[in-house]
Amino acid sequence: MNQDEFGFRIRQALNDGAERLDYRTVLRLEQARGKALARQRRAGPATVRLPALQLAAAGAPPVDTGRGGWGWLRGAGWMAPLVALAVAFVAISDWQNEREIERLAALDFAVLLDDGPLEAYADHVFGVLLQAERQAQ
């Protein structure tokens, strides 16, 4: 007996068995099927539990995160590191800017209190003369 023939014999035996069921058994099976279908219609489409950050694909059943109405909030969790990074970037840039202003203020304060003529300091030529003095040393 090969495999196909064996399968055919099994199917035939099951069909014969189903036809030989008594009417009470058939009736109870029919009622149970009806009840199960009615329950499924009342419950609506089946829900699937997924991890909070897993996004539902288009057309997939609604996602139940297992946290009731708060699940949607957990979805925004991925934005927190980005926001923290942006805040840190702005803070560092602000701090550097502040340090630079303080450095310039200290330098300008010293230039203003100095005896040397401002006109000379502001001229490239004075820089050339200072360079010459340095080389002469």
Added chain:
Amino acid sequence: MKTRRILLIVAAGATALAPFSRAVAQARTSAAGPAWSELSPQQREALAPLAGDWGGMPAENKRKWLDIAGKYPQLSPEGQARLHARMAEFARLTPEQKRTARENFQRAYELPRESRESAVQQYQALPDDKKKELSERSQQRKAATKAPEQKK
């Protein structure tokens, strides 16, 4: 459930936007810096030579001058007079001239006092046409040294 969610979003949005709107308001004020009338009497006294130029000054320059104004009360009467005498002249320099002034000041203080004074005397003794000639030569030399750096 839906109404509760909408209310939560609105509340969270308002909470998140409150500091943001404050920051925007502050940024608007700090974009131009404080007005002359907003300065304290001590700051106005320290920065008196700048009163006429204050309104048109960039906010960062104002912050720098306010920093200097904070040091003004610690100066002797002679120091205060010197600061006032040079303040307006310095404020009117171009950004390039200010940069040069800071560079030259630092270079000058790397030299001994005699060398510094000698450079000042030489500068003051130079006729204008000679200053112009030296300035042009210095600019050309700077441009020549910058060119290969830019090619890198």
